[in-house]
Amino acid sequence: MAAFCALLSMQSVQAQSLPRLNVERFTFSAQPASPSIGRAFRLRIELVVRGYVRRIDNVTLPILSQLALRGDERTMTHLRGATIYRETLTVRANRTGNIDLAPATLDAVDARTGQAEQYSSNPLRIVVRGGRLQPFATAESAVGRLAPIFARIAFIAVGALTILFALALLAAFLLLRRRRPQENAPIPGPIPIELEPIQERTRTERLRDAAIVLRAEPTRHVVRSVRVDVRSLVGASARETLADVLARLSDLDRDLAPLLRALERAAFTSDEDLPSAIQTCIRAFAEVTR
Amino acid sequence: MTAGPHDVERALKASIVGQDAAVEGLLMAAIADGHALLEGPPGIAKTLACRALAASLDATFKRIQFTPDLLPADIVGTRIFDQQSARFDTVLGPIVANIVLADEINRAPAKVQSALLEAMQERQVTIGPESHALPDPFIVLATMNPLDNDGTYALPLAQMDRFLLKIDLGYPSEEEELEILERYAFAQTPLPQKVATVDDVREWRARARAIHFDGKLHRYVVDLVTATRKESPYVVGGASPRATLALVNCARARALLRGRDYVEPDDIRSVALPVLRHRIAFTHRLVLESLSPVSWIEHTIAGVPVP
Numbered sequence: 374m375a376a377f378c379a380l381l382s383m384q385s386v387q388a389q390s391l392p393r394l395n396v397e398r399f400t401f402s403a404q405p406a407s408p409s410i411g412r413a414f415r416l417r418i419e420l421v422v423r424g425y426v427r428r429i430d431n432v433t434l435p436i437l438s439q440l441a442l443r444g445d446e447r448t449m450t451h452l453r454g455a456t457i458y459r460e461t462l463t464v465r466a467n468r469t470g471n472i473d474l475a476p477a478t479l480d481a482v483d484a485r486t487g488q489a490e491q492y493s494s495n496p497l498r499i500v501v502r503g504g505r506l507q508p509f510a511t512a513e514s515a516v517g518r519l520a521p522i523f524a525r526i527a528f529i530a531v532g533a534l535t536i537l538f539a540l541a542l543l544a545a546f547l548l549l550r551r552r553r554p555q556e557n558a559p560i561p562g563p564i565p566i567e568l569e570p571i572q573e574r575t576r577t578e579r580l581r582d583a584a585i586v587l588r589a590e591p592t593r594h595v596v597r598s599v600r601v602d603v604r605s606l607v608g609a610s611a612r613e614t615l616a617d618v619l620a621r622l623s624d625l626d627r628d629l630a631p632l633l634r635a636l637e638r639a640a641f642t643s644d645e646d647l648p649s650a651i652q653t654c655i656r657a658f659a660e661v662t663r
Numbered sequence: 664m665t666a667g668p669h670d671v672e673r674a675l676k677a678s679i680v681g682q683d684a685a686v687e688g689l690l691m692a693a694i695a696d697g698h699a700l701l702e703g704p705p706g707i708a709k710t711l712a713c714r715a716l717a718a719s720l721d722a723t724f725k726r727i728q729f730t731p732d733l734l735p736a737d738i739v740g741t742r743i744f745d746q747q748s749a750r751f752d753t754v755l756g757p758i759v760a761n762i763v764l765a766d767e768i769n770r771a772p773a774k775v776q777s778a779l780l781e782a783m784q785e786r787q788v789t790i791g792p793e794s795h796a797l798p799d800p801f802i803v804l805a806t807m808n809p810l811d812n813d814g815t816y817a818l819p820l821a822q823m824d825r826f827l828l829k830i831d832l833g834y835p836s837e838e839e840e841l842e843i844l845e846r847y848a849f850a851q852t853p854l855p856q857k858v859a860t861v862d863d864v865r866e867w868r869a870r871a872r873a874i875h876f877d878g879k880l881h882r883y884v885v886d887l888v889t890a891t892r893k894e895s896p897y898v899v900g901g902a903s904p905r906a907t908l909a910l911v912n913c914a915r916a917r918a919l920l921r922g923r924d925y926v927e928p929d930d931i932r933s934v935a936l937p938v939l940r941h942r943i944a945f946t947h948r949l950v951l952e953s954l955s956p957v958s959w960i961e962h963t964i965a966g967v968p969v970p
Binding site for chain 2: 614615643646
């Protein structure tokens, strides 16, 4: 019984460190939804909670390693008994095609049930256009985008053939009447489509981006996001511990072992040790991206 | 200068060939202020490991050989009438020691096991009207032989739950067996010299309690334990909340042994099997389908996402 009570108090201590919120809405959107490559656009996270809340700082952003961060603005407004938290990120895409962003998350105690919860916004897919014609990220998107082009070409071709047929009829008619040859108009050829190749980012680029994100915001939340990103780089699953990952690290990824260890420390060490642990991570990043 | 747990670890490994996991388990039990159950076939250094731990810590050591005719008074002590002084004197039993080896604990009947396990939980013994506090540290290391079950009394689950962890000792590898031959064929197995004291053990415990345990890892521990309680045709009862606390304490002890002042998910995952394996009641279906409790627990642990 005493052990059970101790366990309950242990869990309640953990829950007490989280804010009590009554979350109404949590959305994640892009403006515009299909930005052009190289052009800045905005990602907006909007969180609506019931009641007056003075500050919200538990929102964890998804990894934006495929986008270049240009600015981050947070606002809190209070309206009709609700608090609206908006975070606007100005970003720029450096490659074309589909970019899938994970949901933003929020750790809080649900004021209705008193239970610690992790809220998630919707995930987001951004289709980055690369000039006049869009490149294809997948076979499905290629078919989806080429279909209207082929339909248009077919429509033009049918129209042109109809006109040619009418002209031929007219020419035949005139030939029969005037006995003069008539030249047909040349048929236009197919429109050439030039596709931009999808640029696959290298391991070094992804690590460099992660290091930039960590340097820009050296917090526990970012450390954990970066840790997830680096673990995914070496193919770690959600059910593997660091020892599992290190045990089956390929020779190509062997140099990432110190970085993985440093990120593990930064993710789980005490708050006092966190700055030093993050510096170790940054040094480890420098080693592998040199 | 206080000695560290690594000094004891080195001393134990100098005496015991192989069995590294057992050595680590014994140290974790000492640091986490718990008791350990050692299971393995005869002659694989179970008793030696316990004696070596006591010798390296300069701790008082008592061995109790459990037999079917053992009585509770043989363990906790008794009151004897002194005719000269015309009063009863208390004679304390072998339980009053820093490290107690309960050899073949399952050979004694339930009332004797209960007397021992009450001492393990309360850390005191009551003889007649007097209660006597047991020394600190007080570590019970109980052994069981899984091969010879004739004339044994199975420990009830509630009593098994009192053990912080269960250490399974296997046979040594061929190389280790050759080394045992080279070292001890014509010599007595030497016990290690004293390298630490019981005061050091108390200091390690204080250090272990100060080790940072992240909130996300608390959730992971609870997820692991609740995973054992999910409805399954193979399980009658899952691990108790005492197992949850044991996981936290053992993970802290492991982090201390690794020289860290914070716990990683790997610490929890590594101690999960020894902490949980003796606390779960399985159905006979598990045996009928040629599965083992260890494989079921490993599969369940592997299914829980790591933070």
